[in-house]
Amino acid sequence: MVRAVFIGDDFTGASDTLATFARAGWRTRLFLRPPQPSECEGFDAIGIATALRALTPEAAQTVIEEIWPAIAALDPETLHFKICSTFDSSPRIGSIGDVTNDLARRFAPEHLAVIGGQPNLGRYCVFGTLFAKASDGNVHRIDRHPVMAQHPVTPMGEADLRLLLSEQGLGDLTLVRGDRPAELPLRALFDVYDSGDISRISETFAGLSGRRLLVGASSVAQILTHGTTGSASTVPPAAPPNSRVFVVAGSRSSVTSAQVAKAEGFTKIRLLPEDMVNAPQIAEKAAEQLKANVPTLVHIDPKLDYGMSPDALALAFAKLTARIIDLAPVGWLGIAGGDTSSRICDLLDFSAIDYLSDFQPGIGLNCALHSSPEINAMRLILKGGQMGTPDLFNRFLEAART
Numbered sequence: 001m002v003r004a005v006f007i008g009d010d011f012t013g014a015s016d017t018l019a020t021f022a023r024a025g026w027r028t029r030l031f032l033r034p035p036q037p038s039e040c041e042g043f044d045a046i047g048i049a050t051a052l053r054a055l056t057p058e059a060a061q062t063v064i065e066e067i068w069p070a071i072a073a074l075d076p077e078t079l080h081f082k083i084c085s086t087f088d089s090s091p092r093i094g095s096i097g098d099v100t101n102d103l104a105r106r107f108a109p110e111h112l113a114v115i116g117g118q119p120n121l122g123r124y125c126v127f128g129t130l131f132a133k134a135s136d137g138n139v140h141r142i143d144r145h146p147v148m149a150q151h152p153v154t155p156m157g158e159a160d161l162r163l164l165l166s167e168q169g170l171g172d173l174t175l176v177r178g179d180r181p182a183e184l185p186l187r188a189l190f191d192v193y194d195s196g197d198i199s200r201i202s203e204t205f206a207g208l209s210g211r212r213l214l215v216g217a218s219s220v221a222q223i224l225t226h227g228t229t230g231s232a233s234t235v236p237p238a239a240p241p242n243s244r245v246f247v248v249a250g251s252r253s254s255v256t257s258a259q260v261a262k263a264e265g266f267t268k269i270r271l272l273p274e275d276m277v278n279a280p281q282i283a284e285k286a287a288e289q290l291k292a293n294v295p296t297l298v299h300i301d302p303k304l305d306y307g308m309s310p311d312a313l314a315l316a317f318a319k320l321t322a323r324i325i326d327l328a329p330v331g332w333l334g335i336a337g338g339d340t341s342s343r344i345c346d347l348l349d350f351s352a353i354d355y356l357s358d359f360q361p362g363i364g365l366n367c368a369l370h371s372s373p374e375i376n377a378m379r380l381i382l383k384g385g386q387m388g389t390p391d392l393f394n395r396f397l398e399a400a401r402t
Contacts, residue, residue, distance in 0.1 A: 019364030024225030034070035085217035097168025110210030117192030240331035250340030252302035253385030287327035318343030
């Protein structure tokens with residue numbers, strides 16, 4: 001029996017949780033399809049990546065129906081619903097409350113807890129209120145954050161997490177602050193401000209018996225692994241299939257825009273609205289560069305109106321990316337954007353992802369597993385729109401070259 005199963009609400013966040021478990025010595029694998037029990041033997045933690053963050057409650061329920069038999073077969077004591085550290089969600093898109101209630105109905109946990117912050121990423125929950133550090137280095141209440149308050153799909157208009165989740169159907173959460181004892185059985189929201197809170201919550205969880213449904217970012221994995229040992233594999237990964245470097249940026253975040261602007265050594269292809277219609281020509285153009293081993297960066301322009309919904313744009317961009325890689329398989333792939341990452345990884349049909357090493361806070365360097373030798377063992381970074389330093393893509397290119 002695995003020690004924990006985590007469900008990622010998008011692929012970028014799921015890859016960060018994969019890294020968090022693996023970094024602590026737990027042998028962990030992130031599956032992109034529901035795994036068979038035989039595929040999970042010898043692992044401490046198993047992840048299943050989904051696109052729940054971008055779905056309506058009805059569509060989310062369908063996804064959970066599909067993955068639940070695999071989770072039930074593993075019979076974990078701990079189930080972690082991995083959500084974005086900024087909690088950006090709404091009752092109609094990416095509803096954390098609806099998914100949590102559905103999982104609770106199926107899993108029947110003795111304890112349910114929401115973990116409200118992840119300090120190593122600049123996310124802090126104090127008195128039940130969420131704050132996040134921005135690219136300017138300042139910490140903002142999440143409903144006044146320069147990016148998250150303006151999110152194109154799920155703008156954050158409420159910083160009190162209990163109110164936010166109650167609007168999504170997840171109510172009656174007791175607030176647990178600092179070193180105050182928690183009432184058992186747990187149905188609580190935990191403040192998290194610093195590493196001391198991580199340690200204290202870990203001690204609380206260590207004394208629990210019965211099933212636990214935990215909701216939160218990768219701080220949940222930090223709590224579960226605190227003071228533990230795992231059975232990490234020492235088998236070296238296979239070499240990447242080739243040295244081609246391809247980066248795609250489908251995020252409208254100002255952080256990602258700055259990374260695109262600062263990227264050097266790449267042929268940059270800025271997508272115009274008409275390019276989404278003329279995708280074959282754009283794919284050929286990018287593939288020609290990649291076949292010549294020229295690092296290539298394809299990106300949207302956040303200032304442009306592409307005439308489609310965010311979900312439709314993510315899908316169109318993912319199809320273009322998959323077409324390019326089909327024409328010119330790559331050994332190194334960087335993807336910026338949570339919804340974009342989910343769509344692309346799904347279309348590329350990777351079976352699973354293994355963590356290799358830390359790359360930047362919230363971003364791991366991974367090895368993607370695939371049945372085709374042309375892209376098996378591809379090196380992969382998946383980053384949310386707000387993650388990474390301005391020179392992230394330059395560092396990715398440097399890693400590929402060295």
